[in-house]
Amino acid sequence: MASNGNGTDFEFNTKPDGLPKINTKTAEMCKDDTAPTVKVSNIEELHALQRKKASAPTTPRNATPKSSTPRSNLSEEERQKQQMQSVSASLASLTRESGPQVVKGDPARKRSPPKSVVAPRLDISDSALKFTHVLYNLSPSELYEQAIKFEKGSFITSTGALATLSGAKTGRSPKDKRVVKEETSKDDLWWGKGSPNIEMDEETFLVNRERAVDYLNSLEKVFVNDQFLNWDPENRIKVRIISARAYHSLFMHNMCIRPTPEELEDFGTPDFTIYNAGQFPCNRYTHYMSSSTSIDLNLKRKEMVILGTQYAGEMKKGLFSLMHYLMPKRGILSLHSGCNMGKAGDVALFFGLSGTGKTTLSTDPNRQLIGDDEHCWSNNGVSNIEGGCYAKCIDLAKDKEPEIWNAIKFGTVLENVVFEEHYRDVDYTDKSVTENTRAAYPIEYIPNVRLPCVGPHPKNIILLSCDAFGVLPPVSKLTHSQTMYHFISGYTALVAGTVEGVKEPTATFSACFGAAFIMLHPTKYAAMLAEKMQQHGATAWLVNTGWTGGSYGVGTRMKLAHTRKIINAIHDGSLLEAEYVQTPIFNLAVPTEVNGVPSETLQPQNAWSDKKQYNDTLKKLGGLFQKNFEVYADYKVGGDSNLTEKILAAGPRLE
Template identity: 45%
Template sequence: MNSVEVSNEQLLDLVNGKNALHNLSVSVLVEKVLARQEGILTSTGAVRATTGKYTGRSPEDKYIVEEASTKDKIDWGKVNQPISEATFDKLYTKVLTYLKKQDELFVFNGFAGADKKVRMPIQVINEYAWHNLFSQQLFIRPTQEELVNHKAEFTVISAPNFKADPSVDGTKSETFIIISFEKRTVLIGGTEYAGEIKKSIFSVMNYILPENNIMPMHCSANVGQEGDVALFFGLSGTGKTTLSADPKRRLIGDDEHGWSSSGVFNIEGGCYAKCINLSREKEPQIFDAIRFGSVLENVVVDEKTRIADYDNGALTENTRAAYQIENIDNIIVPSIAGHPNTIVFLTADAFGVLPPISKLTKEQAMYHFLSGYTSKLAGTERGITSPQATFSTCFGSPFLPLPATVYAEMLGRMIDEHNVQVFLVNTGWTGGEYGVGNRMKLTYTRAMVQAALEGELNNVETVKNDIFGLEIPIHVAGVPDDVLQPAKTWVDQSAYYVKAKELALKFKENFKKFSDVPKEIELLGGPRI
């Protein structure tokens, strides 16, 4: 009997055990969370849980098993760290033995992918009831008929209280997130942060979907009244959630999507929104979505009133809310739409030099997609005293098992096939860098994005930015013309060019890591210095 057969037998033994509770209703899971003292009930009916010392993902503790069928395909390195099959097998047996001894075990069967033609049946096994509730909120829930014939193609096993011994188990720390593509298993231990469950399946989809000629994307998506589809790519703090939540457009999803020959589909069945400083005034859709069955993670709650204090970052700035997408009023059901008409790359440039909006050629789109640029601000992390350029490949480098070129080439092909208009939108600074200039007015950004989505910028007159080679519209309704040309907003224009060249060099330095990218992408898509 080979190791795959052994692991399958061990898994069946676990899920068929007397302590395994399958597909409990939301109400029963909430009762379990409270009875087991894993969390508390808030004033809106949401469950609040805390995650101890791990309040975010642990990228240095994430591994992929080096297996015969995958070892030549994975982009090995700091993001995708290899671990041996023998190491995985020993840890797998230990974790399953540990879980069999627990009084209760929670099993969820559902799907990843709203498109039924390509969706993946998944199984999530949790030590914690609140993690199972979280999984029900984030993944696609089956109907009773679908549950009868459900056969998981990938299983996530999460045991937060099982801590690895690095000297024995071959890990770097007590925490581990390990993907085995041959055994079709994700093994998680030593961390209570629920985001690891969600993102591990996204990493799996980033490997599997391209094999089926489907592009996986870390983006939000919505659809207009005429059926026009828009995608929003952007790292944290760039305005992805804010700009995709448009009362005039229906939400497809807020974070993870696939793009197939049929169009765009949401990978998830829920949302996992940051909620630090959340208010009904600023983000009413998210605020009102947090209700019974939702999960609040590391949010400070008043002990007496049980009212969530979203402005309080005492536990972490990375406070989160997980809720079913159906809790949002303005959505498309099911979460499927046609091919994108418009793609928006969002960046918050704290150097204050990128245009607030620019049209991209296919080569520029591929270049900026590979770059995935935004800025870290002074004061956001210890030791940062001035704006820092940060690059995340394809706007999601922690979740890409394959080489970046795989995803970039798919994007370029899709842009050509479907005649997609691509824009780079800077929601960051204007009139100077952070500390000197001002943040771009949200009203201006909304006006520019609206013009882009409605096709008003497809054939307008543009002027080329000397350094970045970007085509900038000379006029957008509702936006002062000078604001569109970043150099004109600086008091000292020579200082603008100094700072612009500084950022351009950072782009070029970052792009050196893409040695296998065709040279024309850099020559035609990158800065002109």
């Protein structure tokens, strides 16, 4: 006899000619009611219960400044409809003059045909008969699932980051960037020699736009991110990014400012839209195209089209170009710099080209991080343009860069890294895919972040240069005109690295430490910087994060620990009090002592064993600076012609 503990017994009815038959005394079956049961009638309902009503992914609530516009009192249904109409309008073909039929949500979750949310179409084409599903502002978890299910090369690493591949392109393609020459902006923009703005006409832009839109509309689903740029509430820009890959959507989720659910409700029409059709090439028979990659910026239409490259940095830096146009028009200086703030409220900017240390050095356990790469300097102070950081990961070590190391966790996009197959431990030394391995994480993954990411006027301006010639001093204090000279020059020298046997460093001069992103003539930004520095009494420094004791191949890279000591001495004001000596050729003021840094390394010639070699290399670099600056000799910086003269005189002298 058995009891089910509920008093409902059953017994065996034994028949002489067969197996015993089980008889239950009541109609009730055995049931396990020790745990409560789910209130669903089928498995679909059970799965539906698992997911609570969606809310938008947000930056921590207290981080975003309150929006001044009142919330609309639309019904949820009406609001969703408007949202999808807006996306449909963004994706509209300009030749068929209508947007695609769009529907919100993952196609995998829909069983019956969705109802169209846009008005019936006038034209009949195959694309008009299908729906494009819009995955709107998905959360990192949802994007992980999309990536892992549908994108080859997506993996979860042992620390929870999403490892992904950017495809054939693992870096930016500056030669494939085009800017539309149109009447609203053409007179403001910098064209011609040295300029990053390679022109394109309006018609050709539309050809590429149509190509991108048709590609995106041909897909079953697209990702749409509606987000913000710039933490300064008065100069915030609304951006929409339409992309085909979950990787791209998560990257921008991390890199742009994440709206709160309330801000998203009131988002309305974006100020700028990116069409990222990176998996699809441009047509090389199209006028102005010189490869199958094209990144096209149209300031009049407020649009950017990406074809033929999946490198995500292209979107982030594309928006930075936009800000380099929009902000100066409002009297705000856009800066390719990192930025942090000390306990005393002292703000430092870190200018530098790629790989010189903006991200590494602005991430400092003793200071609040404002941002690692893109900022604005207005009359109110500084503000970060972005909501995330994009750190280089090659040779990343936990002991040297613990904050960045720890930021590589769930939610972080890890591009082009190599990991062990089973445990998924990342090998940061592995360059098999590229040397430009990257991690993109929301800025609040850095523990001592300053939210909102704004600060007062900068006290120190640090110009970073990775001098692979090894002749620039580890640190020097700049005069006002030297600052302008070095800012306009934008020097760095990296090693070729990837090419076997290449030992010779190549000098790169990139105006304003970001020539690839500026839209106006470099002297416009330089004049603004000069004015702001003078007005707020900032001090500028040139810091060499590159080689010491010889050029690449002979010398060694400056120890990160030493560079950090130098930076600390700048921040705490002690370096301002130091004794200085002047260097030959460049006439730089070099401190004789810095706490924690071996004094013999401060004077670069002392660190070189071959003095003649040092002098020759120094002269060689001086000559390269002079040659680069020739093009600026005819330009005026600001209204003060004295300043232009002084800047020209502040460069190296070869006597």
